[in-house]
Amino acid sequence: MDNTASLMTSPPETPLGHVRAAIAKTARISRRNAGDITLIAVSKTHPAERIVPLLEEGQRVFGENRVQEAQSKWPGLRERYPDAELHLIGQLQSNKAEEAVAAFDLIHSLDRPSLLTALAKAMDKTGKRVPCFIQVNIGDEGQKGGCAIAGLPNFIAKVRAANIPVAGLMCIPPSDKEPAPFFAFMDKLARDSGLDGPEAGLSMGMSGDYETAIMLGATHIRVGTALFGARGT
Template sequence: MTTIADRLSIAQSRINQAAQKCSRMPSEIKLLAVSKTKPVSDIIEAYQAGQRLFGENYVQEGEAKIIQLQNDYADIEWHFIGPLQSNKTKVVAEHFDWLHTLSRDKIAKRLNDQRPANKAPLQVCIQVNISHEDSKSGIHATEVMALAEQIQLMPNLSLRGVMAIPTATDDISVQQAEFSALARIYHDLQQRFDGIDTLSMGMSGDLDQAIANGSTMVRIGSAIFGERGT
């Protein structure tokens, strides 16, 4: 039976191989271990195997884990990657290091106002609905620049790039179209603003295609921690 350390190693090997296929340096791509619904003991096991970036989807669950681990595992970098309602912004502003799903000016303002003075700016990615699905969160590509300009005016937020959850499909042509569209937005942001270095896209099923299109951060959950409830 494989351990979390084994599965982390396998995931990193997949990233390395995908990077080499498209002549990229593996060090350019960060692995975000998605630990939602998993116990703290799993996070500690991954930490002991060298993992430092963890992604959580649920505000209260993430907050509880951060508080429990903040003393002995202070160098964990916590990423909030789920949908965020305005009444939950305070928890994210106070506890997380990153937010990947920013798509509204109202949320940005609340996060900026609620970020504690003793913390570094909250690192944020704008979520783009690159697949144009009604069921997906995120803004239209044409709205990204306007939101980015607003974020630049907020001293307690630091815009790092864009994130998307593409169509769930094995169709390589669909994956390619959506990933390349997000990459174009990312490069446009880089031309306009300083500090843009994060193209957050790709999961277990489409990791190779995402990396071929320039992803700098891939999100992997069940392939590391097992399916939910296991």
């Protein structure tokens, strides 16, 4: 998706305008094309009436954490805005794979063999091939989802063998550490794994660190608080 036009259409005084301006500035500093960076507005927990203003400003890519929440909010929104694109950015249970394939345009959290099997089965059944980012447990955190770094080459090969389109790699760095080294390592992992061309995506960076992520190669940034405010506000 080319975001060049959308980066220029939002009033600068709105939260979306501020984020778009920051993306454009950071891309310019890092000698990148701002149109190559996809802003995912993380609309999880926010009702449809909070999402509509961003849609009216031209934002078209949104992220939800849960299949059930997306199913309840987005059918009506997509009737009004048929060009909206919906990404699953949260952990996905294998028993929700078929529903996720039906509801989402892109999945960011493919991270284990059981989910791979379930998604491949769902895509074969529906005939819909949904691109997936492979989530990497970049900080080797026991409580966090993601493929282990050592197992990444083998897992990428299995995803490709299952005819699931690989969108690239995704990570969530440890919350108590400086994210820059993890973002830089993700960029290296992608190159070392032979993910180039259409598989060159890097889904990394959130409200507090998306500018750093862009400097270090992010192609998809997941921004919620900077657009919607803190949850419940």
